[in-house]
Amino acid sequence: MMRSKSRGVLPGFGLSLGITCTYLSLIVLLPLATIFVRTADLPWSAFWSTVTDPRVVASYRVTFGASFVAALINTVFGLLVAWVLVRYRFPGRRLVDAIVDLPFALPTAVAGIALTTLYAGNGWVGQYLEPMGIKISYTWLGITVALIFIGLPFVVRTVQPVLDDLEVEAEEAAASLGARRWQTFTRVVFPTVAPALLTGFALAFARAIGEYGSVVFISGNMPMKTEIVPLLIITKLEQYDYAGATAVALVMLIASFLLLLTINLLQWAARRRAAA
């Protein structure tokens, strides 16, 4: 009843839905569909040998490995930053809160050249690490450093609202029942924050596997060693190997969609828990 009524009163349903669907189809769906259509042209054996080529497999390892490590580090520090921002008062807190979003606002190419210069052998940070035998720019570590930069806000901004909503009463109850502060944290606070933390991890990981601009400068781009998947796709495109580029892109696209699905399920489960 409500449904037919509300659709009856407000105007613009046809126009707005029409614009939305036409635009999405033309700008998003049709272009994305080309990947599936192009890959369908490729015989299965050719597809399989392309996506399991040793150089391609090595690039999966670099991309997924570095993304995983970066997302893990971001999960730890993201929780710490969110906790400090929500729970403690210190001078400059609002400024710090605003600056957390810098990786969202800074063009990735700028982040890329800045981090590369910072961690190169003669850079501000690199000059102290190089004598210790630690090389960051142009190695696997450099890729991880860039992905930590890019992924940090995802964890902080996912965990922050949950910490904000956390009821102090539960912690007070735990404390009055004799729990030590650390026990309260691990048994009361952490389980409540865990779903958000997992979502933040997944978001940072998903962003990291597709990231190009901030990584391409610092990675050194050595095939088999520090070549990330997005760069490999570009290399194949530049060699006019459209079929190869599309096949690898399809693998990445499926990985991204699975992650998107996981993230949506996680958020749905968290909402249900919150509602219960």
Next chain:
Amino acid sequence: MASIAVSRPATTAPRAVTRATGESRAVRWTLIVVALSFLAFTLLLPLALVFQQAFAKGLSAYLDAVKEPDTLSAASLTLLIASIAVPVNLVFGVAAAWSITKFDFPGKNLLITLIDLPFAVSPVISGMIFVLLFGAQGWLGPWLLDHDIKIIFAVPGIVLATTFVTAPFVARELIPLMQEQGTEEEEAAIVLGAGGWQTFFRVTLPNIKWGLLYGLILCNARAMGEFGAVSVVSGHIRGETNTLPLHVEILYNEYAFAASFAVASVLTLLALVTLALKTLVEWQQRRSASQGAADNEAGSSERIAA
């Protein structure tokens, strides 16, 4: 420990965290210092480096790099692209949010997921799909060649890729906001005889203006800063298809580091302005939200008094 908190006089303002559920001073400051050091190291150090490198060869070298014709043409292309992609996605975002939040129809959740798709796709793939569609070996490539239309390695390709990448920003910001606001006010306006557009501009727009602005700011920052997708479709032709982020890359790869960082510093300033505006809008949003709540409270107490 708990007794200290309890014996505190009730007149003092309640602290955010009482002793019973807070950490000791030492732990608290250790956590703050560790968190701030981490942020300084990962975020502020790169930021400071951009400006130090940009001015490494002095102010006049900096100004020369910024005023160089190729830089200026890259800047004007970047502005042109943002001035197309942002308004287009504004219209799309408002239309999508209106249809999704003001009406019920099957497949709504699917539509919301589809709007988010560009965020899930790697920028490189976002550029590649347009090469597959319009490139020389693409679907429409031969037809475009016959009609002498250039899309890939030309401005239209950059506009398309940027539009794709920035499509979700406005819609994503408006949908939860308008969902929360419901349809009552608009329905009242229509029942009282207002037209559709009148209702939108007089009732809906004032309610969503801060959320809309927020989405536009983020959309614009991404449109001007996009690198991966644009790099695939641009062809890097100096003075023609070179945007500011691509110009940073070209200069860097030519070992013109100071010039590269000079251009990068312009983009960094843009990012800082974006952050400042975004924070301002967040404050405004919170203020108007709490004002709305206060108005409601005042209204209800008036009603009670009456």
